[in-house]
Amino acid sequence: MKIEYNRPSADSILNKIKYSSSETNVFRVYLGAAPGTGKTFMMLEDGNYLLEHGIDVVIGYVELHGRKETEAEIKNLEIIPRKKIEYRGSIFEELDAEAVIKRKPSIVLIDELAHNNIPGSVNLKRYQDVVEIYKKGISVFTTLNIFHLNSIAEKVESELEIKVSERVPDYILNYVTEIINVDIPAGELIKRLTSGKIYSKEKIQAALNNFFKIENLIVLREISLRTIADELSAQSNKIGNPDDKIELKSNERVLVLISSNPDSARLLRIGSKLAGRLNSNFYVLHINLKHRENNKSEDYERYLSKNISVAENLGAAVFSFQSDDVVSGVIDFVKTNNISHLVIGATNEKRKFFGIFPKKSIVNRLIDSLPNVSFHVIPTTSAGI
Secondary structure, eight states, X not given: OEEEXXXXXXXXXXXXXXXXXXXXXXXXXXXXXXXXXXXXXXXXXXXHHHHHTTOOEEEEEOOOTTOHHHHHTTTTOEEOOOEEEEETTEEEEEOOHHHHHHHOOSEEEEOOTTOBOOTTSSSSBHHHHHHHHHHTTOEEEEEEEGGGBHHHHHHIIIIXXXXXXXXXXXXXXXXXXXXXXXXXXXXHHHHHXXXXXXXXXXXXXXXXXXXXXXXXXHHHHHHHHHHHXXXXXXXXXXXXXXXXXXXXXXXXXXXXXXXXXXXXXXXXXXHHHHHHHHTOEEEEEEEEEGGGTTOOOHHHHHHXXXXXXXXXXXXXXXXXXXXXXXXXXXXXXXXXTTOOEEEEEEOSOOOEETTTEEOOOHHHHHHHHOTTSEEEEEEOSSOOO
């Protein structure tokens, strides 16, 4: 991954696109600390320059937010028509990934990577659409606020008490080849807001009283710069040519076993971070026991649904299988999908068989049955399954 503290020259962008092979398409992220830093404008400006110099650039999706200067920057860029989806009696517009792939431009500009797609879309999240497009050999320029990265979102919610409903999993960085840091001092961002360059007049005061508090913006900017610095440090330690494209996925596969237990959310976050570090695929499994099929409480269904939602927000592939026994169901899934790491919760509760001899826990039975799998056993406060 190449990270730019300062924006690269237009000529360097042009040369990179012109002389790169079809197998080394670009995944560029314009990263900012908050809305209004100029990410979309800069992306459009770069797209226009490349278009003027013979590169086939199109807009897949751009969110204008009523910003006239951003709208003016579209200029001659072709816009791929959005997909219209009906939901609860209203029509919504989303990125049409299939149309972009069919059009097959050299570069597509796609705003707001962390966007949640409307129900009824092919994918739950826009970043999933973007990855599909990128895998088809199309270069992608996209925008992202730092607090939408899941690990950062957790800190922002706990420390700044700001709800972050749109997120991307940290492993999305495994696909990114370039990050352009679109930095602006907190005071300057406030000026942009109050002058109407970010939101309409009726929304300005509410923004100043909430998200756009000066102390929030200072913290978010520090987080953004620190994240960039960490990535630069990792980049400097990379062996070999730093311009070589990184491998997107390793052969490792991470599985998290979940239930209706509220502790499952913590297991999912641990599994997500592990998958990110390993550059691996991320799976989540719930075993639906047959003998419980007609004996489920409302709390069970509610908590399980909440945990599945967390898993989907973290970008996991979620599976739910019916089985007579948890252990046999997990073993079958692990062997079928070549899982290499299993994250599972465990308590200190000891069960007895016929009231005399200790009965082996689910964790111990799985460890005995899967000697080639690395287990990550996390203490939980109650039974995990």
